[in-house]
């Protein structure tokens with residue numbers, strides 16, 4: 001390939017040579033068109049060894065894998081969530097909404113052995129507001145809030161960008177709330193009874 | 202009537218193939234994929250494009266000269282399509298075998314310019330006007346080297362009939378009425394004493410009968426690129442500066458007609474280049490000793506085999522030239538107006554004039 005630029009007043013031969021080298025270049029690309037880039041991750045040894053051939057990937061069918069520690073869509077494994085509210089507090093854009101209800105009975109432990117004491121009738125993350133900073137995932141004590149490799153999740157209606165992670169239906173949530181209030185009342189009644197008994201004596 | 206339908210459908214078929222090829226070739230040269238979704242490997246893309254254009258609203262700008270605006274695309278298409286009338290498809294098959302085919306071709310194709318000017322003027326738009334003026338300036342100037350290059354081939358062949366020129370370039374020359382006793386000599390020079398009349402194949406192609414016609418072919422090819430507004434001579438359309446030149450105001454059906462005419466023009470100039478310089482519908486294979494390859498791949502004149510072989514060779518040679526056109530488009534940057542005119546008037550025209558002189562001398566050697 002010619003490296004020197006063709007001067008304005010160079011001879012016919014130089015011009016022909018430069019025309020031919022240009023034509024050769026495009027022809028070379030045309031001939032290499034039978035090779036195609038394969039969707040491989042950057043750590044793959046082939047990744048940098050594919051300089052020839054078509055560079056385009058047919059995206060929805062093929063995609064270069066994203067890094068494991070990339071920051072994409074959040075996922076909460078609600079089974080392991082202790083509803084500590086740390087993620088909601090640290091979030092710089094306040095896109096996590098958590099409501100909690102105290103459990104009346106024993107609801108078991110998370111997979112890493114932490115005791116669960118709260119239900120989460122509401123655990124919403126608004127992915128449209130989220131800036132994917134990843135702070136919430138780093139504070140989560142049980143590591144149940146994680147980033148997934150999913151990055152293609154645009155929606156027609158922005159309401160669908162709010163992801164609901166709670167595992168309680170509204171009825172169940174009401175039931176838990178009622179149980180909790182009942183327990184509170186019972187405790188209050190027991191307390192009052194104990195107080196009255198003490199006064200009497 | 203049959204010839205009309207046949208030519209029209211053949212032309213449309215080749216145009217569809219070229220439009221698809223253009224996208225794929227462009228994509229491959231730029232390391233892209235090109236159309237992949239519509240049909241297998243995106244082959245339905247050109248058809249769907251046309252369908253899309255036909256569905257669109259037919260917009261005529263209120264300030265435009267409505268009559269000129271409406272007639273222009275039709276005029277351009279008719280001019281280009283009429284050019285196809287004199288193209289011989291194979292021995293014995295030519296839509297209109299008139300004796301002055303070459304002259305008619307040059308005349309009818311120049312009508313194209315009037316259509317462009319009408320479109321540009323009628324649109325009442327400065328981009329369209331500029332595009333049309335550039336286009337006319339370019340086409341009118343490039344007709345001179347193109348015409349001179351054609352003239353040198355005509356001088357060698359001593360005929361203005363495309364079909365006669367075609368017969369002269371093959372092994373079956375003596376079948377043409379009027380050429381029964383003619384002979385082809387190697388390089389066209391009788392003094393060499395090598396008779397190639399029965400050898401045929403590539404040795405009787407015009408670029409072989411008179412090797413200097415190779416230069417004429419190159420001159421004609423460059424000029425024809427300019428005549429059909431192809432890159433690197435696409436300043437009339439210059440997407441990046443004139444938006445689309447003379448057809449900037451056109452949409453829908455009318456734009457489809459422009460588009461069709463442009464691609465048909467590419468096909469037409471390539472067909473003429475093949476007929477005048479590259480042996481027309483003649484096979485490139487020669488009769489070598491006992492192997493009568495030329496006769497084998499020519500078929501029998503007047504029968505189906507002759508028509509099919511002829512059409513096959515003509516169209517495949519044309520497609521090769523069309524590929525070169527696409528190749529040039531995706532390789533070379535656009536010329537400036539002054540460079541364009543410099544190339545035409547100071548390079549191609551003198552060379553073509555020299556070729557005409559040479560053609561005269563060569564012809565004297567041939568007889």
Ligand code: SF4
Pocket residue numbers: 074087090091092093094095096125129130131132133134135136137
């Ligand atoms: S990634 Fe950042 S912005 Fe998104 S929810 Fe977590 S803390 Fe909030």
Ligand code: SF4
Pocket residue numbers: 076080081082083084085086087088098139140141142143144145
């Ligand atoms: S920080 Fe983790 S455990 Fe705490 S509420 Fe958020 S997701 Fe649940």
